[in-house]
Each structure stands twice: as structure tokens, then as C-alpha cells.
Amino acid sequence: MSNPSRALRQTLRDWQSAGLTHLPHAEPTAALVAETPARGDTRDDEAAAVPLPDKSLPDNQPSGIVDVPQSEPNRIESTVPRAKRVQQLEALAAVVSRCVRCQELAETRTQTVFGVGNPEARVMFIGEAPGADEDAQGEPFVGKAGQLLNKIITACGWKREDLYICNILRCRPPGNRNPSPVEAANCREYLDAQIRTVDPEYIVCWGSVAAGNLLDETTPIGRLRQKWFRYGRAKVLCTYHPSYLLRNPSAKKPVWDDMKFLLSEMGLEPPVP
Numbered sequence: 001m002s003n004p005s006r007a008l009r010q011t012l013r014d015w016q017s018a019g020l021t022h023l024p025h026a027e028p029t030a031a032l033v034a035e036t037p038a039r040g041d042t043r044d045d046e047a048a049a050v051p052l053p054d055k056s057l058p059d060n061q062p063s064g065i066v067d068v069p070q071s072e073p074n075r076i077e078s079t080v081p082r083a084k085r086v087q088q089l090e091a092l093a094a095v096v097s098r099c100v101r102c103q104e105l106a107e108t109r110t111q112t113v114f115g116v117g118n119p120e121a122r123v124m125f126i127g128e129a130p131g132a133d134e135d136a137q138g139e140p141f142v143g144k145a146g147q148l149l150n151k152i153i154t155a156c157g158w159k160r161e162d163l164y165i166c167n168i169l170r171c172r173p174p175g176n177r178n179p180s181p182v183e184a185a186n187c188r189e190y191l192d193a194q195i196r197t198v199d200p201e202y203i204v205c206w207g208s209v210a211a212g213n214l215l216d217e218t219t220p221i222g223r224l225r226q227k228w229f230r231y232g233r234a235k236v237l238c239t240y241h242p243s244y245l246l247r248n249p250s251a252k253k254p255v256w257d258d259m260k261f262l263l264s265e266m267g268l269e270p271p272v273p
């Protein structure tokens with residue numbers, strides 16, 4: 001029979017190496033939500049509440065969500081080795097795979113959908129939550145919306161593996177309903193740990209759920225486009241969700257404009273088709 005105290009010690013070690021500093025609650029409670037910093041707070045407050053997977057991550061940029069002036073000086077790149085990031089992400093994924101913070105999601109999911117891609121990506125894509133295909137395959141953006149996202153990625157001159165792709169939630173909400181605020185708050189610690197580990201220069205929020213949750217914005221997505229926000233060390237761009245493009249093909253043009261806006265800020269050009 002397995003030794004419960006040894007298993008508990010191993011679990012605590014896993015959490016520690018994944019950078020988690022808070023014990024998850026079996027069920028979402030008001031206390032847990034209250035622990036999550038108010039979204040309008042400065043990210044300095046959040047830095048205190050959210051684990052730093054590696055304290056050596058340079059943090060030379062001001063925190064907080066502000067429009068980013070174009071004249072901002074170049075940031076100092078992280079020196080955290082790739083292998084260390086891989087190890088932190090794997091440890092965190094193992095913790096996430098056992099997460100029961102959201103009882104309904106834990107009971108109905110096939111598996112958690114942690115995130116995929118380059119642990120040193122310059123660009124992180126954040127979507128809403130896994131759908132049926134993602135829940136079945138354990139990878140974000142593999143269904144119809146994902147296929148469209150892949151086309152956008154190719155048009156930008158990238159491969160999926162160049163980027164890091166994840167969601168606000170790591171579990172599929174039943175019936176693909178929107179994530180509840182409590183679910184988003186429960187999953188926030190994981191998202192923040194992924195952001196701190198990958199330490200992307202740029203984050204793209206795909207759709208109003210991603211933008212609204214990451215930036216604590218209630219402004220309609222159409223009015224968040226073509227502007228820079230900051231989240232920690234990353235510049236954040238918001239655009240329409242690929243699922244919205246499937247329903248409204250005329251929104252493809254503004255999304256392409258947003259991708260060109262991103263590429264230009266990165267000093268890149270889309271490849272000639």
C-alpha cells in the first residue's frame with residue numbers, strides 16, 4: 001500500500017518546483033477569490049501573491065496595465081535556461097492535471113489542457129478555454145478555431161512551435177459556456193506562473209474573455225484592438241477570437257491588421273505569400 005505522508009511530501013515538492021506557493025482549495029471559496037488580487041490593482045501587488053517560478057527573472061519593467069509608449073527602451077532578456085523553463089512547466093502541468101479547484105470542471109473534464117509550445121517564445125497566445133476537441137486531445141486550439149489560428153500563425157511566418165499557446169482556463173467548461181469569474185480566478189495562478197516562466201515579450205489575447213480576464217477590461221474587444229497594454233514584462237495586444245472569425249469572416253481583415261501591428265512592433269514583416 002502506498003505511504004500517504006510520502007505521497008503528500010512528493011506532491012508538495014512538485015508544487016514547490018512548479019513555483020506554487022499557495023495550497024489549492026478543494027472547492028472554490030470566497031477566501032480563495034479574495035486572495036486573488038483585484039484586477040485593478042497594480043501588478044506589484046500581484047507579484048506578491050503570485051509565485052515567481054524563478055526569482056532570478058529580471059524584472060526591469062514597470063508592472064501595471066498601461067498603454068505602452070512606443071519609445072520604451074528595450075527590455076533585458078531573461079537568462080533562465082530553456083531546460084529550467086521546461087522543468088518548471090512540466091512540474092506545473094503535473095500540478096494542474098490534478099487540480100480540483102473548480103469542482104464542476106474537474107468532474108466533467110476528460111483531461112486538463114495546460115498549454116503548448118516554445119518555453120522561450122517571444123509571443124504567447126492566450127485564448128479562452130478548451131473546447132471539446134481540446135478536452136479530447138489535451139492541447140489548446142486544435143479544433144476548428146485552432147485550424148484558423150494555425151493559418152494566421154503561418155501567414156505571420158511562424159510555426160505553432162515558435163509560440164507558446166494557452167488559455168484563461170485549463171479545463172473545458174461544460175457545453176463550452178464562458179468561464180465564470182471564480183473559475184478564471186482559480187486558474188489565474190497557473191496562467192501567471194506560465195507567463196512568468198515563458199516570460200514572453202508579447203502576449204496576444206484572443207477574444208474578449210482572454211482580454212477581459214487578463215487585463216481586467218470590460219471595454220468591448222473592438223475598442224481594445226490596435227493598442228498596447230502591459231502585463232508584467234509583456235506588451236499585450238488584443239484581437240478577435242478565431243471562433244468569432246469563423247462566424248464573422250469580415251473580421252478577418254481587422255485581425256490581419258492586428259497581426260501586422262504586432263509584427264511591425266517586433267521588427268518583423270509577414271512573409272510574401
Ligand code: URA
Nearest residue numbers: 127128129130140141
Ligand atoms: N478556443 C479557445 O479559446 N481555446 C482553445 O483552446 C480552443 C478554442
